[in-house]
Amino acid sequence: MNTVYFLVQQTMLFTIPLLIVALGGMFSERSGVVNIALEGIMTMGAFTSILFVKFTEGFMSGQLQLLLAIIVAGATGMLFSMLHAFASINMKADQTISGTALNMFAPAFAIFVARQVQANHVQQIDFENTFRIVKVPGLSSIPFIGKLFFSNVYLTTYIGFAILIISAFVLYKTRFGLRLRACGEHPQAADSLGINVYKIRYSGVMISGMLGGIGGLVFILPISTNFNATVSGYGFLALAVLIFGQWKPARILTAALFFGFMNTIAAAYSGIPFLASMHIPSYFYKMVPYIATLIVLTFTSKKSQAPKASGIPYDKGMR
Amino acid sequence: MKTDKNTKSVTDAQNQKTCFFSRWFTKILSSGFTASLFAIILGLLTGLIILLVANPGQAVSGFFMIMFGAWSEGLKSIGMTFYYATPIICTGLAVGFAFKTGLFNIGATGQFTMGAFAAVIVGTSCSFLGSAQWIVGLLAAVVAGALWALLPGLLKAFLNVHEVISSIMMNYIGMYLVNYTVSNVPILYNQLTNSSAQISDTAVIPKFGMDKIFAGSAVNAGFIIAVLVAILMHVILNKTTFGFELRAVGFNRNASKYAGINEKKSITLSMTIAGALAGLGGGLLFLGSLGKHIEVVDVLASEGFDGISVALLGLSTPLGILFAALFIAYIKQGGFYLQLYEFSKEIIDIIIAVIIYFSAFSLFVRGAIKRYLSYKKEKAEAAAGSMGVSGSTSNSIGAGKAGNGSTGNSIAGAGKAGNDESKGGSV
Numbered sequence: 001m002n003t004v005y006f007l008v009q010q011t012m013l014f015t016i017p018l019l020i021v022a023l024g025g026m027f028s029e030r031s032g033v034v035n036i037a038l039e040g041i042m043t044m045g046a047f048t049s050i051l052f053v054k055f056t057e058g059f060m061s062g063q064l065q066l067l068l069a070i071i072v073a074g075a076t077g078m079l080f081s082m083l084h085a086f087a088s089i090n091m092k093a094d095q096t097i098s099g100t101a102l103n104m105f106a107p108a109f110a111i112f113v114a115r116q117v118q119a120n121h122v123q124q125i126d127f128e129n130t131f132r133i134v135k136v137p138g139l140s141s142i143p144f145i146g147k148l149f150f151s152n153v154y155l156t157t158y159i160g161f162a163i164l165i166i167s168a169f170v171l172y173k174t175r176f177g178l179r180l181r182a183c184g185e186h187p188q189a190a191d192s193l194g195i196n197v198y199k200i201r202y203s204g205v206m207i208s209g210m211l212g213g214i215g216g217l218v219f220i221l222p223i224s225t226n227f228n229a230t231v232s233g234y235g236f237l238a239l240a241v242l243i244f245g246q247w248k249p250a251r252i253l254t255a256a257l258f259f260g261f262m263n264t265i266a267a268a269y270s271g272i273p274f275l276a277s278m279h280i281p282s283y284f285y286k287m288v289p290y291i292a293t294l295i296v297l298t299f300t301s302k303k304s305q306a307p308k309a310s311g312i313p314y315d316k317g318m319r
Numbered sequence: 320m321k322t323d324k325n326t327k328s329v330t331d332a333q334n335q336k337t338c339f340f341s342r343w344f345t346k347i348l349s350s351g352f353t354a355s356l357f358a359i360i361l362g363l364l365t366g367l368i369i370l371l372v373a374n375p376g377q378a379v380s381g382f383f384m385i386m387f388g389a390w391s392e393g394l395k396s397i398g399m400t401f402y403y404a405t406p407i408i409c410t411g412l413a414v415g416f417a418f419k420t421g422l423f424n425i426g427a428t429g430q431f432t433m434g435a436f437a438a439v440i441v442g443t444s445c446s447f448l449g450s451a452q453w454i455v456g457l458l459a460a461v462v463a464g465a466l467w468a469l470l471p472g473l474l475k476a477f478l479n480v481h482e483v484i485s486s487i488m489m490n491y492i493g494m495y496l497v498n499y500t501v502s503n504v505p506i507l508y509n510q511l512t513n514s515s516a517q518i519s520d521t522a523v524i525p526k527f528g529m530d531k532i533f534a535g536s537a538v539n540a541g542f543i544i545a546v547l548v549a550i551l552m553h554v555i556l557n558k559t560t561f562g563f564e565l566r567a568v569g570f571n572r573n574a575s576k577y578a579g580i581n582e583k584k585s586i587t588l589s590m591t592i593a594g595a596l597a598g599l600g601g602g603l604l605f606l607g608s609l610g611k612h613i614e615v616v617d618v619l620a621s622e623g624f625d626g627i628s629v630a631l632l633g634l635s636t637p638l639g640i641l642f643a644a645l646f647i648a649y650i651k652q653g654g655f656y657l658q659l660y661e662f663s664k665e666i667i668d669i670i671i672a673v674i675i676y677f678s679a680f681s682l683f684v685r686g687a688i689k690r691y692l693s694y695k696k697e698k699a700e701a702a703a704g705s706m707g708v709s710g711s712t713s714n715s716i717g718a719g720k721a722g723n724g725s726t727g728n729s730i731a732g733a734g735k736a737g738n739d740e741s742k743g744g745s746v
Contacts, residue, residue, distance in 0.1 A: 036483065083676070093679035096423050096483070097631055101676035104624065108668030115663045116373050123663075236487045243484060283499035286617075290488040290495075294474075297488075301480040 003272055007261075009152050010268050015260025016160035017042075017219035021238035022245060022252045023167045024211030028081075030171070030247060031204025032184040032197075034311040036099030037084045038212045039235025040106035044080045045213025046220045047110040047125075049073035050227040051117070054127045062130035066155055066221070070214055077213020078206045080106070085205035089198055092313035103235070110229040126226045131155065156218040163211065168249035180204055184307030187314045197314050223267075240293045246305050258296075262289040353688065354681035355632055355639075359646075362674030366666055373662065381660040385667065388653030396652060398533025401542045404648035405607065406431070408545040409600025410626025411644050412552055413464075413593040415635035417482075419556060420589035421569035426471055426486025427597040428623025429493035430464040432613075434598025435605040435620070436497045437463035439613055442518030442606055444506050452521040457544075457602040464598015465591045467493055472590025476583040482590065490619055498615045514612035524606050537610075541603035546641065548599065553637040565589050597623065628671050631678050647671060 021038055028035035035041075049069040056065055080102065087098035111123040118125065136150040149157075171177040182190040183200045191197050212235070219234050220227050241259055245252030266285040269275040275285075366385065370378035389396050410427045417424035424430075441448075441456035448455050471489055474480035501507050501515050509516045527540040556562035567575040568585040576582045600622060605611050629647055633639030654667035 087676065087679055091680045091683045093681075093683065097679035098676055100425075100627055100631075101672050101679060104628070104675065105669060105672035108665040108672060112369070112373075112663055112665040112669060115665075233487065233491060236484070240484050240488070243481065281499060281503070283495045287492050287495045290491040294485060294488045294492075297480045297484060298474060298478055301474075302478055304479065 005147050006268070006271060007264060008148050010264040011257065011260045012153070012157050013222045013260075014263040014267070015256045016157050017215045017234060018238050018241050018259055019160050019253060019256040020163055020211050020218060021215035021235060022241040022256060023163060023249065024208035024215065025239060025242040026167070026171075026208075026245075026247055026249070026252060027180065027204045027211070028208035029204075029242065029310045030184040030307050031180045031201045032187055032307060032309040032312065032314065033085070033088050033201055033205050034095045034099070035081070035084065035205065035208050035212075036096055036239065037081065037102035037235075038208070038215075038238055039231060039233065040099075040103035041077045041080055041209050041212035042216030042219065042231045042235045042238075043106035043110055043229065044216070045073035045077040046216030046227055046231060047106070047114070047229065048076040049213075049217040050125050050127055050220060051114070053221075054125055057128055063133075063155055066131050069217055069221075070156075070159065073213040073217040074210040075213070077209040077211070077216070079209070081205050081209020081212065082202075084209075085202050088313060089201050089205070092315065095311055095313075107229045110227075114229065124226050124228045129221070129225050131221060154222045156221065159214075160218065163214075164249060164253055171249060176200075176203070181307075183314075184309055187309050191314075191316065201314065237289065237293070240297065243304070243306075244293075244296050244300055246300070247307060259289060259293070262292050354684040355634065355643075355678055357684055358632070358674045358677035358681070361677045362670045365673040366670040369666060369669060370662065374660075377660045377662070381657055381662050384657045384660065385650055385653040385670070388656035389649045391656055392535075394533050395535040398529070398536025398538040400645065400648045400652050401529075401533070402536060402538040402607070403651060404644045405538075405542045405545045406600040406604040406622045407625045407629050407647060408549055408641060408644040409603060410597050410622050411629030411633060411640040412549060412626075412637060413597035413600065414626045414630035415633060415637065415640050416552060416556070416596060417589055417593040418630060418635040419569050420565045420585060421572065422472075422475065422482050422586065422590060422593070424468070424486060424590065424593045424597075425483050425627065426468060426489050426623075427593070427600075427626045428619045428621075429486065429490035430467045430594040430597035431601040431623045431626075432490075432493050432497055432620050433467040434460035434464040434601030435613055436500070436601070437598070438522075438602035438605050439501075439515045439518060440507065442522035443516050446519040446521060448521070450521055452519065453524050453606050456518075456522050456606050457524075457599065460598045460602025460606075461595045462598070464601065465595035467598070468590045468594020469587070472587040472594075475590065476586040490623070494617065494619055497613065498617065501613055502615045509612065512612065512614075513616075514614040517609065517612075518606065520609075522606055523609060524603065537608050539607050541607050545600075545603060548596065549637045549641045552596075556637065597626065600626070625671075628675050631675050634681070 021042060024041075025035050025038055049072040052072045053065060053069050056068070059065075060068075084095075084098055084102055087093040088095040114123045114125055115121050131154055133153050133155065134151060136146075136153065140146040140150040142150070169177075171180065179190065179195050179200050180203070182193075182195065183197050183204070187197045190200075215234075215238070216231055219231055237259060241252060241255045244258075245255040265272070265275065266288050269280075269282070269285045363382075363386075367378065367382045370381050374381075384391075389400050410431055413427045413430060414424050437459040438456040441452065441459045445452055445455065467489060468486070471480070471482050471485040474485050475482045502513075507515055524539045524541050524544075526538075527543060529538045529540065529542065530536070554562075556566065564575070564580045565585050565588070567578070567580055568582045568589075572582050575585070601620075604622065605613065625647060629640055629643045632646070633641070633643035650670065651664075651667055654664040657666065658664055
């Protein structure tokens, strides 16, 4: 039973960042802008917020610090993603190229600045993990569920689910969501009805930047005590989650859980008695999430439901 | 800003008369070259600003180090620039070649790693091949890289799997596979350094006298091979039917299918050739000198990502890639010397990223210049036209109408051409 608790708790740690970032990517792509820059945005968000955590250590309680760090991460991601929005919306640039540029910029910038601002001139930022909630008061005493979801958790897990619900609501139940989807499917038609396509697309990209930045923090914080200018390809995995999730919130959750579980096995197989007893080399487990992604994409890409106008710059003149 | 001024003076000249020179100048101005130059200048400026913010005292001398550091040890430094350029010429070609077929080969890293891996296997365990060992090693690298790109190519062509995602997955799979194999096969592994074992002497690519010219540097015949391959790719892309087909698929997959081109075959082949090129890069680097080993760390090889920068900066043309690779190797050299001033060398990566970012504006910049030039031309022609028909009133009205019509037409034409361009450029 303890293995099950452990597995669920671990899976959450990997699933939540993927979920948040993939939802971010969803907002961008459904507005019609491919956001391959998620990896870089995650790196930037994680970088500034971890730096914030490091410099405010000891001044406040862990949970308050975490909340403020999330705001810092979201704001950073949003600002950074505006570069992508400007390139792909105003400049009509190739969205893959500008995204790649952002992906290259982020780690270099993080290393450069970390070396400049840290007293010992190293690129790695160490921080203390004071954020784990051992037991949620009250709820953790519920049998089974209490142990499964309300002990040894991070605040970020609940925030992740809140973001999922809010995202689904915004996308399907609000005027903004409808407009966003229209701009991703047929911007010309949306424009002819008086919707400002540029504005909607900016919003889409900036929401994705905000969620991407938060995702970066949420990824680093629970599983590590230092940040080394990388989010280990999680931004790209989130893109895979987005495609596997067919650009829809509920399916993105399923996809994120799947990938989160795969990653859990890769990271924690030695803690699972059954797998540890098989003596399969650790490299095999490390490959599993990527191989699984490939296989899953093989079966789901043929009937892809990508937003139709995604990746195509909107040109008023072509209406 | 500067370009605008130039443009103005050029178009002023055009107002006088359209001569050959100004037409040539127009072509240069609206070509990708200007856009790349614009991106490079902005990138370097950003670098300077960041240096100024970080440490104003050292910034200017640091910036000069970036710009001219690669000359600081004369021929040796130039040789080292060539040495560093060798693998990224190959990975740049790998990315650029696939670009031409409309594919974004972000998997050059994995293909490069697989190439390096195959080359090291041959280099460490096939010393019986004698003096042919390095050639076999390079061939193995080419094949391994090609195979690693074949799968994303097939998936893209037949199952519509996005090549960016699939090749990123292949990057990680390749990296872990290589690390696992290297660290578990005794003949490949050097436990002391946690890296691949030493390759045998016959596996090292010969120098071909390059060490005499650039004494003290690590440059070898690999650089010559890379340059020859770039030229070969130029010929294939621009002078053969096969290359034309690949480019046609890149411009419009559906139209080429309609025109009878087997677009699935083109996509698969393009990806495979791209993989072969990246694999060659791995072979050239890891057989280039005795001191190069595959380190068993879970980090993707940076040469593949440099290849993306190189290809974008070189506008995906083989010859452009050649020069872009030399440029990036050059400022990276400067970056090493920059550390003398206590700046970290990541500033170079920042500069390159900014250059790539602005080179994504290339279409916009080129379009703006082109539009401005054609607007000026139209205006000049319209002025000339109205001067020519100063006869009866009715006539001049008619002429004016015709003139308007033609102006409208030609603007529409220009607009269309611009759109075509943007379709071709975007991948």
